[in-house]
Amino acid sequence: MRKVSRLSRFNIASLALGLAFLYLPILILVIYSFNASRLVTVWGGWSLRWYHEFFGDRAMIEASWMSLRVAVASATIATLIGTLAAVALARGERFRGRTLFSGMLYAPLVMPEVITGLSLLLLFVALNAERGFWTVTIAHTTLTMCFVAVVVQSRLGSLDRSLEEAAMDLGCAPVRAFLSVTLPLIAPAIVAGWMLAFTLSLDDLVIASFTTGPGSATLPIRIYSEVRLGVKPEINAICTLVIALIAVVIVIASLASKLSSSQGESAAPL
């Protein structure tokens, strides 16, 4: 064990370099969000001025509110549909077209976002749907549902089928057996799936910009259009808040999945 934990100078250097490349820009962004200066690249001392500015910026606040609503709504719908799809794939009998179904379910994982966004835009135009909150929510649901299905299905796959049988043997009707035994055991995976869907929706720019309408820009769209006119320090403040929110969500999601896998060990056959 000692040998493994000892790192050579080369290892330490490459690790530091790699981490710096990944996280230094973010760290600088966070630090500069507390910059008192109006110029983005010049340090003018510590200040919360830009946070204050952000909370006074109606358009930004509205875009943030829109993004949060879309993320919560689409993550919830995606979790519901994704979980049901995962149950159908993991538990259902081998129904006709099962392979096609799972292929279609997972297609959005590898589909370029531009294509997903464009095709949905064409659909909404064809249906003459008014683009706004609901069109973005539907678009994000199609994007994130497959991620939920992947997470939940892998958990269901590791779960012993005889647990549900034992519940039925002890007097549960099939649906009741699922609710009282399977659901508590896959709950952490469902929570993790929801968190994943939430963060994916929150930071999506491409699909949202295809499917949204006038007056209902999401936060990434808003930030992107602001930056095109020049970076204001206020953007740094917003980004720092988004990073904080996503960090919290990711930590909760990974805790949930850790809990899920530690229960999985005890569920495994001897």
Add this chain to the structure above:
Amino acid sequence: MTDELPRTDAAADAAGDARPAAGEPLLRIEGVAKTFGTFRAVDGVSLDIKAGEFFALLGPSGCGKTTLLRMLAGFEAPDEGRILLGGKDIAQALPHKRPINMMFQNYALFPHLTVRDNVAFGLRRAGMARADIATRVAEMVALVKLDGLEKRKPDQLSGGQRQRVALARALARRPQLLLLDEPLAALDKKLRENTQGELMELQRRLGMTFIIVTHDQEEAMTMASRIGVMNAGRLAQVAGPRELYEAPRSRWIAEFVGDINLFDAESKLRDGHRLVIGTRDAGTLVVAEPRQPVGESRFSVAIRPEKIKLSRRGPVREAGHETAINRLDGVIADICYLGGTTTYKVKLDTGGMVQASVANSARLDVDAYSLNQQIVAWFTPDDCVVLPS
């Protein structure tokens, strides 16, 4: 759903309608068959189980014994045939509608529930009163000697303790029939032997009907009062342990249950109530007339290794036996010391090979045989069984 268990309970107390009359079988399986795709897993099995029996379904893996058990529990529906419990056909009933409980091979304990909640699970579903549940759980926990562990989760228990929780959970609803799917397969040898004894004790004390599925013939012989041997989806023989071992009905059963020497017969002659049979590998053998007469079909002579005696000079003469003792000459070809017994392989002068098992009744055995030693193997006609090939 709530009316299911009380009926079972009441039946136990007041000999209700679900209990069969004396002499009637508790469970009757009639021509049950199950096909998966093109594979016929269970192929026309008929069987009666009496109340209070400890019955074992024995067979190699893939013989259909587990599928049959799963049909009794309700996890598979038979394609053909009926399953009558106390006279009522339950073949198509869902698992939760049957007064039958099962102990799973991997125990299938609910990992998110404590020992107490695992045991209480079935009682809660049955709508039992809170106080009654507490009493019953305490009773069950004491029954399987798990006192003090009620608040543990399954992953905080040893393999043997988990097995006990699974047993307590399956017994808690007081089923008319308890199914046990390889209940001891996951335990080590010593623990398995102890648990066998405890299971038998428990079954006798509760007077419950147990059906156990196992691939371990020793386990089946130790615990069960009757054994059904399954092969390729069919019941090959249903008999008590002794009959199964001493009077197997076919060559396949004889080879599956214990070790056996088999000699293919080439000719036969009747001599009073004995048969004189010519074999290629062991010369001429005299055997007792079989209960079922052997027709013109091919058959073989079978003899268990422990029935064969070895000596240096010849058969030890016993009164009444000397006229019809089978004597085979050969040399010791292999010695396998097993502690309690030693198995000798004897290469016969006639070409065949015979296995003899000798009890090591003395610690210092000066008479032990050595490799390549000239030896006489002998046995009486009554020790032989004639089996159709």
